Amino acid sequence: MMGPAHSLSGAAAWLGVGAATAAAGHPMPWPVLVVGALICAGAALAPDLDHKSATISRAFGPLSRWLCEVVDKLSYAVYKATRKPADPRRSGGHRTLTHTWLWAVAIGAGTSGIAVAGGRWAVLAILFVHLVLAVEGLLWRAARVSSDVLVWLLGATSAWILAGVLDQPGNGASWLFEAPGQEYIWLGLPIVLGALVHDIGDALTVSGCPILWPIPVGRKRWYPIGPPKALRFKAGSWVEVKVLMPVFMVLGGVGGAVALNVV
Numbered sequence: 001m002m003g004p005a006h007s008l009s010g011a012a013a014w015l016g017v018g019a020a021t022a023a024a025g026h027p028m029p030w031p032v033l034v035v036g037a038l039i040c041a042g043a044a045l046a047p048d049l050d051h052k053s054a055t056i057s058r059a060f061g062p063l064s065r066w067l068c069e070v071v072d073k074l075s076y077a078v079y080k081a082t083r084k085p086a087d088p089r090r091s092g093g094h095r096t097l098t099h100t101w102l103w104a105v106a107i108g109a110g111t112s113g114i115a116v117a118g119g120r121w122a123v124l125a126i127l128f129v130h131l132v133l134a135v136e137g138l139l140w141r142a143a144r145v146s147s148d149v150l151v152w153l154l155g156a157t158s159a160w161i162l163a164g165v166l167d168q169p170g171n172g173a174s175w176l177f178e179a180p181g182q183e184y185i186w187l188g189l190p191i192v193l194g195a196l197v198h199d200i201g202d203a204l205t206v207s208g209c210p211i212l213w214p215i216p217v218g219r220k221r222w223y224p225i226g227p228p229k230a231l232r233f234k235a236g237s238w239v240e241v242k243v244l245m246p247v248f249m250v251l252g253g254v255g256g257a258v259a260l261n262v263v
Contacts (some may be wrong), residue, residue: 001201002236003045003055005245007137009201010044010194011037012252017193018259031165032172033259035127036190037252038162042133043194044201046107047098050075055136060129061148071098079222086219096222099202100213104195112188116181120163123184127159128152130191206232 001009014037018028028036048054049064049071057068075093090096097103114122132155166173166184177185196211203209208224217223226232233239257263 001198001205001240001244003048003137004140005240005248006044006048006198006201007041007134007140008245008248008252009197010190011041011134011138012248012255013044013193013197014040014190015252015255015259017255019255022259022261027261028259029170029172029175030260031162032175032186033256035162035166035172036186037256038134038158039127039130039187040190040194040197041138042130042136043191044198045133045137045194046191047103047195047198047202048094050092050096050098051094055140056133059132059136059148059151082214082221084216084219084221087222095202095207095209096213098195099199099209099211101196101199101211102214104192104199107195108188108192110188111191112185115184115187120167123187124159124163126187127163128155131155131158131162202235203227204232205235208232 015033018033018036021028045054045056045059049056049068051057052065052068052072054068057065060067072093075097076090077093079087079090079093079096111126115126118125132151135151135154165171172186173183175186176189177183199209199211203211203224203226205226206229208226210222211225213222215221217225254263
């Protein structure tokens with residue numbers, strides 16, 4: 001999938017989680033619903049950190065381009081070290097390490113740890129990174145014609161405002177984890193979800209996605225999970241743009257309405 005579809009699917013997924021928790025009698029505070037949806041939208045772009053042409057590689061200028069090169073080389077090294085004889089030879093690391101459930105869980109857990117250990121400035125940094133990515137994904141047409149500095153300023157301003165809202169009593173800093181010192185542990189959850197939704201989206205495309213690594217499937221450790229080939233589509237095709245993206249928007253709208261008890 002392309003960046004806009006990934007971001008839409010991430011936002012819709014978190015709004016769906018909000019609807020599910022509301023239906024179960026434990027509604028999210030509205031700031032958690034909104035911030036979580038934006039973080040999930042941004043996190044749904046992050047697995048493509050192994051691709052130099054991806055949206056995330058351009059999002060933070062030279063820093064993100066350099067990081068993409070590092071992650072690509074790391075992913076390729078892990079692939080070569082762990083591949084089984086039936087796994088094909090590759091020349092790069094795209095759609096390998098960063099497109100697995102293990103990576104998603106590790107990144108989410110690491111983010112939660114950073115949020116707890118680093119306090120407010122760590123939370124602001126996490127929000128800033130993912131809000132910039134959310135702008136790049138959800139508002140991609142506007143972001144493409146704007147300067148990077150304007151997008152960064154929007155991300156930084158939004159992060160500051162939303163962190164201030166979350167810090168207010170009852171607004172969600174301690175959502176789900178209420179013990180003292182556990183504020184913002186939940187920030188890792190939309191990041192895990194966003195990465196997994198990205199992987200599922202890529203699994204629907206022609207190449208599939210090795211979500212289950214390092215669990216072997218048959219004679220392959222990097223088995224490209226996906227539906228039957230007749231049901232797959234090319235990234236950026238009409239199926240993605242004309243069918244899936246409108247479906248994500250509708251599902252997200254319904255999920256948000258249910259989560260906020262509007263319907």
